[in-house]
Amino acid sequence: MTARTYDAISEGESLPTVQRTPTNFTVLKFIGAAWQWGPQFFDPQVAHRMALEGPIVPGPLKIAFMEQFLRRWLGGAGTFRHIQLSHRRPDYHDAEMSLGGAVTRKYQEDGVPLVDFEIWIDNAQGERSVRGIATIAFD
C-alpha cells in the first residue's frame, strides 16, 4: 500500500467506489465489539415495530467503514481530523452498500495541509443512505 501524498491529491478528484455487504454475522461481531446490543440491529420483530424492513446496519459501523474506505485510498497517509455522517435512510443486513467519495477542498490551516472530502453510501437501489464529510490532516 503506497501512501498518497498531499501534493498527489487534486480538488474534484473522485475516489473509486467500493462495495461492502455487511452480513448478519458482520453486524453481530461489530455490536459485540462495541457492546451496542440495540435490538433493532438483530431482532426482526423489533425492527418491524420501528417501521423498518428488517434489522439494520448500525450507524457507527458505517462510520468505521467510511474511515477504512478513506484510509485505504490514502494508503495510510494522513490523520483523521473530522468525520460527519448524516443517516438518510437505513441500510439492511446482506444488502450491498456502495461507498463513494470525492475531494472537495485542499487548503492549509495554521500551517497544516488539510483535505476535505465529501463521502456517501448508496444502497443497492441506488438511493443515497448516508451523506457525509471528512477532513484529513497531513501533519
Next chain:
Amino acid sequence: MADDESLLTPAMEAVIGQDGEPADVEIAREVVRRMADALDEDDPAILAAIKGDDPRALVPPYALITMVYFMEQMNIPDLPGHGLLAADEWRYSAPVRLGDRLTVAPRIADIQERIGGRVGHSLFVHHEWTCTNQDGEEVVRVRRTIAYYPERGDSE
C-alpha cells in the same frame, strides 16, 4: 396523541444543557482486535499494531468506537417510542493509543422537534461527549443526533 400536539415536554426542556456523570474506559487491545476483525481489517500496519508487542501502539480512529458503550445516553423523560441514529460527528484532536484511559463526559446539547421528514413527527436529541485521555488531553468530541418517533401502533 394528536399529530399537532407537541412532543417536547417541560421535563425534556429542563435537561437541555445538562452534563452527565463521566465514565472511564480503557482502549483495550483485545476489544480493538475484535473490532478490526468485525471490519475485515486488512491493513498490515494496523494488524501489526493491534497484534504486536507495543502496549501503546497507535490505532485507527475506529478503535474509539469500542467505547460507545460508555457514551451513556443521559436519561430524558417522556421520549416517544424508539430512537434511530440520524447523524454522527466525530472531531479528533489527538491520536489514540492502546492502553489509553479515556474519561467520557456526556451532555445533552439540544432537543428539537421536527414535523415531517422520513420518520414524521419526531424529536431530535443532540447528545455530546467529550473524551479526554489520562494526560488531560482531549482526544475526540462526539456529537450524535438521535431521532425519536412514536412506535408503530403507539397511536392505535
